[in-house]
Structures are given as C-alpha cells and as structure tokens.
Amino acid sequence: MLYAKYNLAAAMVLYCLSGTAQVNRSAADTAIKTRELEEAVITATRSERRLGSVSVPVTIISQKTIRQSGSLRLNDILGEQAGLFITSGYSGAGIQVQGLNPDYTLLLIDGEPLAGRNSGVLDLSRITVANIKKIEIVKGPSSSLYGSEAMAGVINIITNKPPATSAGASVRYGSFGTSDINLQAAWVQRKWNLSAQANRYGTSGYRLEAASAGQTQDPFHNYTFQLKSVYRFSPATQWSISTRYFTNRLTTTPYATKDASGVVENVSGQATVNDLNINNTLEHRFNQAVKTNLRVYYTDYKAVNHQWYTYADSSANTTLYDYFRQGFLRLENQTDISLGKRLGLIAGGGWIADKVQSNRYDDKDIVTKNNQVGYLFAQAEWHPTDTWSVTGGLRYDDNQQYQSRASPRLAIQKRFGTRLRINASAGSGFKAPDFRQLYLNFTNTAPGTGYTVLGNTEVAAGMQRLQQQGLIQSVLVDPATIQPLQPETSTGINIGATYDFSTALRVNLNLFRNDINDLIVTGAIAQKTNNMFVYSYFNVNRACTQGLEASASWQFLPHFRAEAGYQLLYTADKDQLDKIKAGNEFGRDNGVVYRLTTKDYKGLFNRSRHMANVKIFYENRRGWFANIRSSYRSGWGVSDTDGNLYLNRGDAFSNDFIQTNASAGKSFANGLYLQAGSDNIFNYRDTRYLPNVPGRTWYATVGFSFTHSNKTNNKP
Amino acid sequence: MTMKKNTYYAMLIAVAAGALLTACKKDKATAATTAVTAKAVSNITADPALTSNHYAFYSLERGEAVPYTDSASNKWDIAFRSTTIIINGGTSGPGLGGAFVQTGATFDDYATVAADSSFRLDNIATPVFAIPTGSGNGWYNYNTSTNVITPIPGRILVIRTATGKYARIEITSYYKDAPVTPDAGSTARYYNFRFGYQADGSKNFK
Numbered sequence: 011m012l013y014a015k016y017n018l019a020a021a022m023v024l025y026c027l028s029g030t031a032q033v034n035r036s037a038a039d040t041a042i043k044t045r046e047l048e049e050a051v052i053t054a055t056r057s058e059r060r061l062g063s064v065s066v067p068v069t070i071i072s073q074k075t076i077r078q079s080g081s082l083r084l085n086d087i088l089g090e091q092a093g094l095f096i097t098s099g100y101s102g103a104g105i106q107v108q109g110l111n112p113d114y115t116l117l118l119i120d121g122e123p124l125a126g127r128n129s130g131v132l133d134l135s136r137i138t139v140a141n142i143k144k145i146e147i148v149k150g151p152s153s154s155l156y157g158s159e160a161m162a163g164v165i166n167i168i169t170n171k172p173p174a175t176s177a178g179a180s181v182r183y184g185s186f187g188t189s190d191i192n193l194q195a196a197w198v199q200r201k202w203n204l205s206a207q208a209n210r211y212g213t214s215g216y217r218l219e220a221a222s223a224g225q226t227q228d229p230f231h232n233y234t235f236q237l238k239s240v241y242r243f244s245p246a247t248q249w250s251i252s253t254r255y256f257t258n259r260l261t262t263t264p265y266a267t268k269d270a271s272g273v274v275e276n277v278s279g280q281a282t283v284n285d286l287n288i289n290n291t292l293e294h295r296f297n298q299a300v301k302t303n304l305r306v307y308y309t310d311y312k313a314v315n316h317q318w319y320t321y322a323d324s325s326a327n328t329t330l331y332d333y334f335r336q337g338f339l340r341l342e343n344q345t346d347i348s349l350g351k352r353l354g355l356i357a358g359g360g361w362i363a364d365k366v367q368s369n370r371y372d373d374k375d376i377v378t379k380n381n382q383v384g385y386l387f388a389q390a391e392w393h394p395t396d397t398w399s400v401t402g403g404l405r406y407d408d409n410q411q412y413q414s415r416a417s418p419r420l421a422i423q424k425r426f427g428t429r430l431r432i433n434a435s436a437g438s439g440f441k442a443p444d445f446r447q448l449y450l451n452f453t454n455t456a457p458g459t460g461y462t463v464l465g466n467t468e469v470a471a472g473m474q475r476l477q478q479q480g481l482i483q484s485v486l487v488d489p490a491t492i493q494p495l496q497p498e499t500s501t502g503i504n505i506g507a508t509y510d511f512s513t514a515l516r517v518n519l520n521l522f523r524n525d526i527n528d529l530i531v532t533g534a535i536a537q538k539t540n541n542m543f544v545y546s547y548f549n550v551n552r553a554c555t556q557g558l559e560a561s562a563s564w565q566f567l568p569h570f571r572a573e574a575g576y577q578l579l580y581t582a583d584k585d586q587l588d589k590i591k592a593g594n595e596f597g598r599d600n601g602v603v604y605r606l607t608t609k610d611y612k613g614l615f616n617r618s619r620h621m622a623n624v625k626i627f628y629e630n631r632r633g634w635f636a637n638i639r640s641s642y643r644s645g646w647g648v649s650d651t652d653g654n655l656y657l658n659r660g661d662a663f664s665n666d667f668i669q670t671n672a673s674a675g676k677s678f679a680n681g682l683y684l685q686a687g688s689d690n691i692f693n694y695r696d697t698r699y700l701p702n703v704p705g706r707t708w709y710a711t712v713g714f715s716f717t718h719s720n721k722t723n724n725k726p
Numbered sequence: 727m728t729m730k731k732n733t734y735y736a737m738l739i740a741v742a743a744g745a746l747l748t749a750c751k752k753d754k755a756t757a758a759t760t761a762v763t764a765k766a767v768s769n770i771t772a773d774p775a776l777t778s779n780h781y782a783f784y785s786l787e788r789g790e791a792v793p794y795t796d797s798a799s800n801k802w803d804i805a806f807r808s809t810t811i812i813i814n815g816g817t818s819g820p821g822l823g824g825a826f827v828q829t830g831a832t833f834d835d836y837a838t839v840a841a842d843s844s845f846r847l848d849n850i851a852t853p854v855f856a857i858p859t860g861s862g863n864g865w866y867n868y869n870t871s872t873n874v875i876t877p878i879p880g881r882i883l884v885i886r887t888a889t890g891k892y893a894r895i896e897i898t899s900y901y902k903d904a905p906v907t908p909d910a911g912s913t914a915r916y917y918n919f920r921f922g923y924q925a926d927g928s929k930n931f932k
Binding site for chain 1: 775809829832833860861862863867870877878879898904
C-alpha cells in the first residue's frame with residue numbers, strides 16, 4: 011500500500027516535470043474545433059471533456075434519442091447500440107461489451123455504482139430511462155479510474171438536472187398490459203434546486219407457447235422515485251443530495267406441472283427487489299486551477315425470492331426461499347488540478363465497505379459477510395502540442411479479502427488537420443472475486459435438481475459436512491488442493507480513428523483486443539449420491555475477445571439523420587483453443603464424430619460474430635418526429651450438445667436475429683407530447699432461445715410538460 | 727425432429743456398413759483375423775426406477791440383453807445403471823472383464839488394442855470403476871446449463887469381456903430414441919451405443 015503510494019507520487023512528479031517543460035507553448039484547446047457543439051463526456055476521464063478530445067472509445071446516447079426511440083428500461087436503449095449484446099436469463103438482462111460477460115462492465119448512476127448482481131449480472135431492466143439526461147458508454151478497460159468490474163468498460167447513467175422550474179407527466183400504454191407512468195417536478199432558484207421524479211412501470215406478462223407450463227414472462231410492476239437537491243453556498247461551493255429508490259414485485263402466475271418423477275405439482279411464487287441509493291456530494295472550487303469534491307455514497311439492495319411447490323400429498327411440499335441483501339458504503343475524494351493549459355491532473359482516493367447478507371452462504375440461515383477496499387487513483391492529461399494528447403492513469407486497490415491490484419492505463423490521441431483524429435489506448439482491468447464465488451454454500455432444492463455449489467472459502471468445510479452426511483459418492487477434486495481465488499485480470503487495447511468527411515458525415519473505426527487471465531469458472535469437485543454434482547469456483551481459464559467496431563452518422567436532407575453501426579467479434583477460450591490445436595479433441599455433428607480443428611471451434615458461448623444496426627431519424631421544426639431502427643445479430647452459440655463442452659460445429663446455435671422498431675410523434679409548443687410506436691414490427695420470435703422477445707408490440711404515449719419562464723427545456 | 731432422427735439412423739447404418747466394407751477389404755488383404763461387424767444398440771433401459779434398482783446387463787458376445795438374474799454368471803459383459811457402467815470382472819462379476827477409456831480416438835479409427843494397454847477392474851469397495859464415473863472423467867460430460875448428459879466425442883470404451891475377448895464401444899446417446907439434440911424434456915437413462923466384438927480373441931478390430 012505504502013509502496014504504491016510512492017509509485018503514484020513518482021508517476022505524478024514525472025508527469026509534472028514533463029508538463030512544466032512544455033508550459034510556455036501556445037494554448038491547447040481540448041475542445042475539437044470541427045464540431046463546436048459537440049457533447050461533453052465525464053466518464054472517460056472522471057472529468058468533463060469534449061467528446062472529441064477523449065482518447066478512449068466513448069458512445070453517448072442522448073435523452074432525445076432515448077425519448078424518440080420509445081425506450082422504457084435501460085436494456086431497451088442499450089440493445090439498439092451496435093456491439094452491445096443484451097443477455098437474457100434467470101438473472102435478468104445483462105450487457106456484453108466487446109464480447110465480455112456482463113460481470114465485467116461497471117454500471118454507474120451519476121458516477122456511483124449499483125449493487126446487487128445475480129450470478130454476475132446486474133439486471134438492466136431495474137433502471138428506468140424516464141429521468142435520464144444521457145448515457146455514456148466507455149469501452150475498454152477502465153479499472154485505472156474505477157477499480158473492480160470495469161474490465162470491459164463503464165456505463166454511466168447521468169440523470170436529469172432540470173434547468174428551470176417545471177412540471178410534467180406522461181402516460182404510456184401498450185401490448186401485454188404494459189404501462190409506464192411518469193411524474194416530474196422541479197423547483198429551480200438562484201441558490202437551491204429541487205427536483206423529483208416518479209415512475210411506475212408494469213406489465214401483465216405474456217406466454218409465448220400456449221402449451222407451456224406457466225407464463226413465459228410473469229406479471230410484475232415497479233416504482234422508481236428520485237429526489238435531488240442542489241444547494242449553492244457560493245458560486246464556488248455546492249452541495250447535492252440525490253436519493254433514488256426502486257421497488258419491484260413479480261408474481262408467478264400459479265400453474266400445475268409434473269415434477270421429475272412425474273407427480274403433479276402446483277407452482278407459485280413471488281419475487282421482490284428493493285434498491286436504495288443515496289448520494290451526497292460536496293464540491294468546491296478553490297480557484298481557476300483547483301477543484302475538489304467529497305462524496306459519500308450508500309446503496310442497499312435487497313432481493314427476496316419465494317417459490318412454493320405444493321402437492322396433493324402435502325408432506326411432499328417444498329419451498330425455495332432465497333434472500334440476498336447487499337449494502338455498500340463509499341467515501342471518496344477527488345481533486346482536479348490544472349497546471350497551465352497543457353497539463354491537467356486528477357488524484358483521489360476512497361474507502362468502500364461492502365456487506366452482504368444472504369441465506370445462500372449457509373443453506374438455511376441468513377449469514378453476513380463483509381469486505382473492505384481502500385483505493386488511490388491518479389491521472390495526468392498532457393498536451394505536448396496542439397495536436398497530441400497523452401493521458402496516463404493508475405489506480406491501486408487494496409482489498410481486505412484478496413490480492414491487491416494496481417491498474418494502469420495509457421491513452422494517446424493525435425489529430426491530423428480538422429478532419430482526422432487517431433486514438434490508441436491500453437490498460438488493465440480486474441474483477442475481484444465476488445461474495446458468491448467466495449462464500450456460496452447452496453444446495454438447489456427445487457424438484458429435479460439437488461446439486462450443491464460451494465464458494466472457494468467454503469469448500470473444505472462444506473465437503474466435510476456433505477461427506478459426514480453420507481451424500482458424497484465420489485470426490486473428483488481433493489478440497490485440500492483447491493487454491494484461494496485471485497482476482498480475474500485483463501489487458502485491453504483499442505486503436506481507433508474518426509474522420510469527418512463534412513460537418514454532416516462522420517465515420518469511426520475501432521479495433522479492439524481484450525485478454526483475460528485467471529477467469530473464474532465453475533467446475534465439478536464431487537459427485538453426490540443423488541448423481542448430482544458439487545461445484546466450486548476456480549481461476550483457470552484464459553480467454554480473449556477481439557474485433558472491430560465501425561460507426562457512421564450522417565445528416566442528410568433538411569431533417570434526416572442516419573446512424574449505422576457494426577461490430578465484428580472473435581472470441582476464444584485460449585486453453586480450449588490450445589487443446590484443439592494439439593489435435594486430440596473431437597466433436598459430433600449429426601451423430602458423426604469428427605476431429606476438431608480450429609476452424610470448427612466457434613469460441614465463447616452467447617457471442618454474435620456480426621452485429622449491426624441502422625437507424626433513421628426524422629425531425630422537423632414543427633415538432634414532428636419519426637424514426638425506424640433495425641438491429642441485427644448473427645446466430646450465437648447457445649449450448650454444447652455434443653458433450654465435449656466446446657462450442658463447435660454441430661452444437662446448438664440460435665438463428666440470426668433481426669428486430670425493427672419504429673416510432674413517430676409530435677411535440678407541441680404548449681408542452682403537449684404525443685407518440686405512438688411499435689417494437690419488433692416484423693414479429694421476430696424465437697421461443698426456444700429468446701423467450702424475452704415477445705413478438706410485435708404496440709404502444710401510445712401522451713405527455714405534458716410545463717416550464718416556468720422562457721428557459722428552454724431540454725426535452726424533445 | 728423425426729427427419730433428424732431418421733437421418734441419424736441412416737448415418738448410423740451407413741457408418742456401420744462402412745465399417746463392414748472396410749473390414750471386408752482388410753480381410754481379403756490380410757485374412758489374419760475374423761471380421762468384426764459394428765452393431766448399433768438402442769434404448770437399453772438403465773433407469774433404476776424402471777429396473778427395480780438393478781443394472782441392465784448386456785452380452786457383447788451374443789449382442790443381446792441378459793436378465794439380471796444371470797448377474798452372477800459369465801453370460802454378461804457390461805451393465806448399466808444411470809451413468810454408471812460396470813464390467814463383468816473385479817468385484818462386479820465372476821468374469822475376466824476389465825476396461826479402460828481410450829481418449830482421442832474415433833470408433834472407426836480405433837483398430838487395435840495396444841499390446842501394453844492396462845485394463846482396469848471394478849472395485850466397489852474403493853469405489854473405483856473400470857469406466858470412471860463423474861462428468862468428464864469417463865464416458866460423458868454433464869452440461870450444467872442444460873442439465874443434459876452427453877457422451878464425450880472421441881472417447882472409446884475398450885472392453886475385455888467376461889470370457890477374455892475384446893470389444894470396442896462408442897456410446898452415442900443417453901436418451902430414449904437418441905434425439906440429436908437432447909433437452910430437459912428428453913427421457914434420460916437410455917443407453918444407445920454401437921460396438922465391435924472380436925470373437926477370435928485377438929486385439930484387432932479390422
């Protein structure tokens with residue numbers, strides 16, 4: 011820890027020296043000159059910068075795009091971006107960035123992380139987009155600024171800060187009884203801003219196949235409340251408090267089915283999620299060159315899941331009860347120092363206390379587990395000339411439970427004239443083992459299952475207990491040989507170019523490569539007498555993802571804008587690939603066994619080789635707007651069906667997926683807002699592999715907003 | 727699905743016929759060993775719930791199922807219960823049986839049992855089985871995401887029978903009627919396999 015501090019100091023001194031040598035050069039403007047109106051981005055460097063001056067890959071989704079696209083939840087709008095793959099499953103909607111699992115993307119609301127991942131997935135549908143000002147997506151490892159989880163990138167949701175006293179309401183209703191209601195009010199004074207938002211979202215759910223037992227999507231409804239207060243003591247000092255509360259209730263529509271032994275069982279259930287976030291920030295600017303902020307953040311996430319299986323013979327009744335609660339407290343300070351026009355520094359540090367209470371760690375009782383992390387970070391942004399920019403960052407995380415970690419990142423930008431700029435960045439990322447991987451002690455008691463999962467620290471005691479109970483048939487891995495889990499680590503490289511053919515046409519290209527080491531995977535360690543297995547977690551695999559992202563935006567005719575995006579992706583489990591290269595691995599295609607070659611190997615599961623989208627937006631001065639948006643994903647590997655556990659020719663792949671959404675509406679000058687649309691207008695369905703896609707849906711929205719004074723509202 | 731199943735059987739027959747043809751050709755050339763024909767076996771019921779917890783016994787020599795009442799004899803060579811396979815030898819039976827799992831080989835390519843091969847014996851007490859139990863250890867992998875058990879491609883069970891002859895076995899499916907892509911709805915614990923039995927006591931299958 012101390013050693014790293016010295017390293018940090020040394021790095022900073024180095025940057026300072028190189029900076030002062032250049033200080034008498036002419037002023038460099040970090041804003042790109044070709045597009046004066048370009049948006050600001052904060053997530054890439056933890057400091058507000060013009061998008062064009064940032065040397066790592068960043069995508070910004072504006073409130074206007076979110077609104078006009080008719081999105082309701084975060085997964086709706088992220089799913090329309092090329093290269094972002096929305097995963098679906100028991101844990102909800104997750105996100106893949108550059109082909110990396112949802113576990114490796116950090117999700118922030120106003121710069122603060124959300125808690126409550128389930129099997130590594132943070133369910134994006136927990137987040138309403140109703141009060142979002144913009145979404146910033148930074149791709150590539152960002153652990154140098156954000157620490158654990160920011161291996162694939164960071165998604166930062168920036169919520170609204172209404173610029174004027176205003177009030178508004180909107181109601182939307184659509185297919186499957188899906189409704190979304192929003193209320194918003196803001197009171198803006200010279201010193202004090204107060205704003206409140208409320209959202210209710212609900213759906214009756216749907217059933218994709220009439221014959222299926224139970225609903226494909228059970229009905230649920232949720233509420234999101236947000237209250238923000240910003241008080242300015244002086245032009246230099248402000249204090250803000252933001253509170254967000256989310257509550258969701260899902261009810262399993264009762265149904266009868268047959269259990270593994272063919273006996274009729276009745277299934278019912280209820281799942282609730284509660285999520286509270288409180289963010290307290292004090293900001294002060296000492297002078298033109300130095301500003302600092304102090305943040306205290308608390309979040310409390312609680313998920314309770316109850317499933318009841320009842321039988322005619324009530325003695326056979328079983329209950330599945332799952333309780334998971336995570337509390338997270340963070341103190342953080344960040345100071346920004348500008349040393350002349352050519353050098354900017356940020357430095358900061360913080361402390362995190364993470365606490366989890368769950369019955370997953372003891373099979374029965376609710377057990378509490380704690381962890382603490384202390385961290386320091388620093389970043390220097392240096393402009394040696396008007397066209398060069400170099401940004402270097404380093405963060406050190408000192409984790410109480412496992413190995414500490416230093417994460418560097420270096421990013422370089424070079425501008426050629428006013429049209430072309432080239433970016434290159436390299437960095438390292440990490441993800442600390444989570445509570446589940448360390449402490450899980452879980453036996454699935456749902457009928458037809460019966461397997462056990464033991465976290466890394468629970469293996470020895472857990473196996474001993476199972477053996478004493480006589481439940482172990484054979485031991486496959488001696489618990490004494492299982493090593494403590496280490497953080498998963500990665501290195502990522504991004505090289506990209508942006509070219510402005512004109513002020514109306516911009517093209518962007520980015521090549522990326524991510525290498526992950528010590529990937530944590532589950533593996534069987536014993537077989538139980540019920541023939542099910544006992545699993546634990548191991549740092550074994552190495553994986554890589556690489557590919558290319560391309561995007562173009564084009565303003566054409568007076569009122570049209572087109573956007574197109576594409577991602578080409580190659581992935582591999584490097585250990586699997588090595589074995590296949592050795593030539594002694596086989597696959598089975600339609601019953602015929604064949605020797606695997608690297609050509610037959612299809613990489614990691616759940617990845618699309620090609621993803622693309624095309625969007626056309628129309629908007630005129632009288633407030634009319636219309637758009638059509640199409641997304642494509644080539645088929646992805648769903649599961650291993652030939653028993654070699656590789657994804658290869660002959661395994662189960664989904665079909666190619668195309669979804670087209672359209673929407674149109676009008677914003678009236680008096681504040682009235684009307685919109686109607688349809689998602690999935692060509693009714694694409696895949697009941698087997700995409701049960702979260704219900705087919706074509708329709709909706710209509712009516713809203714009204716009132717703004718005091720003649721300040722422009724930032725809503726479309 | 728029926729289409730696929732038919733294609734599957736057609737392929738199985740084609741492969742068997744292919745093996746037969748090559749065997750005949752070799753025969754003409756060398757005439758050293760007796761021809762080994764590949765035989766496909768389907769739906770051996772190995773569900774303890776349906777077999778009163780008994781193993782399902784099979785004779786490779788005669789190519790037919792053997793009643794469990796003959797379990798203490800040399801009439802059977804191999805027996806199945808759930809994912810466990812026993813061989814008539816060691817503690818499992820009075821025969822001379824043993825076995826090992828050959829990795830990195832296809833059924834058709836596996837022509838000869840290497841002279842220095844060591845056959846393992848069942849030993850219930852340890853317990854150790856000639857065909858190791860557990861996902862990835864023996865003949866199958868268990869897929870945790872689909873809950874499906876699938877024979878590992880490229881693994882051949884090399885068997886020494888109750889009477890000391892040799893056979894090679896490729897398990898093709900663990901599910902009733904061997905669906906190409908078994909899922910949670912498929913009926914498990916039905917062995918489908920093909921085997922070649924060398925009656926002349928040699929270790930050659932071609």
